Each structure stands twice: as C-alpha cells, then as structure tokens.
Amino acid sequence: MTADRDLNRRITEIIKPLVPADAEEKVQRAYRQFNQIIREHIRNETGLRLTDGDGRSVGLPIKIVDGFPAGFAKLIDRYQDPVLWRLIVGQPKLARLMDGLKFVMSEWSAIEAWAGLPEPARGARPHLDRTWEAGAALQKAAIVEDIRKQLREINEDILGAYIYPPGRTPWIELYWMPIAMTAGMLEVEIADLALVTMAHELAHGYTHQGHDIDGQIWDTSAFRAADLRIKEGLAQFYAQTIADKVAIRAPGMRKAFDEMLKLQSGPYTVHTQWLKDDPATQSKRQPSQRGEIVRFTMIAARSTKGLTYDAWIAMLDTTQNRFKGNGSPLFE
Numbered sequence: 276m277t278a279d280r281d282l283n284r285r286i287t288e289i290i291k292p293l294v295p296a297d298a299e300e301k302v303q304r305a306y307r308q309f310n311q312i313i314r315e316h317i318r319n320e321t322g323l324r325l326t327d328g329d330g331r332s333v334g335l336p337i338k339i340v341d342g343f344p345a346g347f348a349k350l351i352d353r354y355q356d357p358v359l360w361r362l363i364v365g366q367p368k369l370a371r372l373m374d375g376l377k378f379v380m381s382e383w384s385a386i387e388a389w390a391g392l393p394e395p396a397r398g399a400r401p402h403l404d405r406t407w408e409a410g411a412a413l414q415k416a417a418i419v420e421d422i423r424k425q426l427r428e429i430n431e432d433i434l435g436a437y438i439y440p441p442g443r444t445p446w447i448e449l450y451w452m453p454i455a456m457t458a459g460m461l462e463v464e465i466a467d468l469a470l471v472t473m474a475h476e477l478a479h480g481y482t483h484q485g486h487d488i489d490g491q492i493w494d495t496s497a498f499r500a501a502d503l504r505i506k507e508g509l510a511q512f513y514a515q516t517i518a519d520k521v522a523i524r525a526p527g528m529r530k531a532f533d534e535m536l537k538l539q540s541g542p543y544t545v546h547t548q549w550l551k552d553d554p555a556t557q558s559k560r561q562p563s564q565r566g567e568i569v570r571f572t573m574i575a576a577r578s579t580k581g582l583t584y585d586a587w588i589a590m591l592d593t594t595q596n597r598f599k600g601n602g603s604p605l606f607e
C-alpha cells in the first residue's frame with residue numbers, strides 16, 4: 276500500500292520531475308504486453324493455478340498506481356532535497372563522465388602533442404584535472420552513498436506490492452514512479468524493471484493462493500506469519516527464473532533483475548544462497564532441476580505450520596538429496 280496522501284504528495288513533487296514524462300505509459304505498456312505471458316510462466320514453474328478445484332478463478336488484478344510505498348516514501352521524505360535526488364538518480368551519467376575523462380586524461384600527452392589538436396583543446400589539462408576533482412567529489416558525496424545504503428536496507432517491496440487484506444480479493448500494485456526513478460538509478464529500461472516487479476509480485480500471489488494439484492493453497496495466516504526470507508526468496512527466485520524464460524521477448528529483463536539485486540539486501544538476496552553447498556547443483560544441474568527442487572520444497576513448505584528459515588533450508592537440502600539418488604523428486 277502506498278504511503279499516506281500528504282506524504283505521497285510531498286514525495287511526488289520531488290521525484291516526478293526526475294522521471295521521463297512517458298514513464299507511466301511505459302509501465303502500462305509493459306503490463307499489457309506481458310501480463311499473460313508472465314502469469315503463464317509462473318504457472319508452469321510453480322505448478323500452481325489461480326483457480327480452485329471447481330475451476331473458479333481466484334483473481335489477482337494488477338493496478339498501476341501513483342505514489343510510493345511507505346518505506347521508500349519515508350526515506351525520500353527524510354531528505355527533502357531535489358538536488359540530492361537529482362544527483363542520486365543521475366549517478367550512472369556521472370560515472371560515464373568519469374569514464375570519458377579517464378580516457379582523455381590517460382591519453383593526454385599523446386593528444387596534446389597531436390598535430391591535429393583542435394584549438395579549444397590546447398592547454399586543457401588543468402581544466403580536465405579540475406573537472407575530475409569535481410566529478411569524483413560528487414560521486415563520493417557521503418550522503419549519496421548513505422542513501423543508497425539506506426535504500427538497500429528497506430525490508431519491503433519498494434517498486435510494487437502484493438496486498439491481501441483479510442476477507443478481500445488480493446491484488447497487486449505497481450508503483451510506476453519508483454520503478455521509473457529506480458530504473459534511472461540502475462540505468463535499465465523502465466519497461467524491463469516493471470516486468471521484474473510484476474514477476475516478483477505475481478510470484479507472491481501464486482505461491483500464496485495458487486492451488487496445487489491437490490487443490491491446496493498456502494493458508495493465509497500462515498503465509499502472513501511466514502519468514503520474509505522464505506516469501507521474498509521465493510518471489511526473487513521466480514522473478515529471476517521468469518526473466519530467463521522470457522529472454523527472447525524481453526532481452527533486458529534479466530539485466531534489470533541483476534542490477535536491482537545490487538540495490539537489495541537481506542531477504543531479497545537469500546535465494547542466491549539456496550542449493551549452493553552442493554557443487555553439483557551449481558555446475559551440473561540444469562536450471563530446470565533447480566526449479567523442480569525449489570518447487571517441491573515450496574509445495575511442502577506451504578503445508579508446514581510455523582516453518583522457520585532454518586527448517587526451510589533443511590527442506591531444500593532434503594529435496595535435493597532425493598533428486599541426487601534417482602532423479603526422482605517424490606516425497607514418500
């Protein structure tokens with residue numbers, strides 16, 4: 276859910292000028308083009324359906340909304356400084372400036388001695404040095420680094436949300452402004468980051484209320500209470516898997532996922548550690564086998580009351596060992 280109205284209005288004033296005018300339209304278009312495709316891949320990967328045993332649809336609408344989720348909004352509100360946010364969003368451009376300067380400066384002695392040297396470039400070295408100094412200082416501005424760090428530490432979805440109030444049909448919200456702003460920070464396409472967010476939130480919805488082959492779902496109160504590392508780990512695992520699956524139609528989605536991961540921590544990165552202890556899993560197993568191991572563990576976890584994160588990891592290992600023997604994932 277987005278932050279309250281006054282807070283949202285304050286934040287929007289700061290951030291809206293920093294994102295492209297067509298940002299919302301880009302998120303809308305990505306949604307229209309990929310909504311069904313992503314859902315189909317999630318169904319295939321999880322084996323879960325958003326219909327009950329009688330074929331009734333559970334429904335999981337996606338709304339593209341103005342505004343910021345609470346954690347992100349509070350962070351921006353703490354620093355109500357448009358120039359600061361302009362600098363944060365513009366960091367990749369600053370990095371390119373420094374890259375170009377590095378090239379010119381490292382070649383400078385040859386360039387300066389070049390017979391074709393254009394007049395305005397003559398004697399430019401001190402100015403290049405000065406620009407380097409200014410750029411490096413802006414890059415290293417302690418507050419910019421500090422805010423990136425605080426952003427990484429927000430332990431809630433900052434670009435979208437899966438919302439499931441008691442007694443109501445759940446829905447997904449995609450926050451087009453945070454998506455556009457973060458895409459700028461990461462130098463990825465807005466549409467690609469929107470797809471990553473969509474896959475992540477849909478994965479929450481499917482893992483929670485998708486019906487397995489026996490018609491079971493993840494009990495809502497148990498899902499609500501479940502360790503964030505299990506819920507977010509699963510959403511991240513499936514978002515990454517889907518990014519690879521749609522690579523031909525959306526070649527930038529995996530890059531957007533990987534870049535976003537650099538801005539995340541804690542429960543949003545645990546999936547990178549899953550099934551890591553066994554070198555065979557990493558090197559020899561096909562991604563589809565990894566997917567099967569996670570899928571079987573997830574289905575079992577959904578019916579395990581009070582599952583701790585340690586118990587989840589132990590279940591992953593158990594499932595993996597069953598695969599090792601005969602390639603069969605069966606739970607007896």
Ligand SMILES: [Zn+2]
Pocket residue numbers: 432475479506507510
């Ligand atoms: Zn999430």
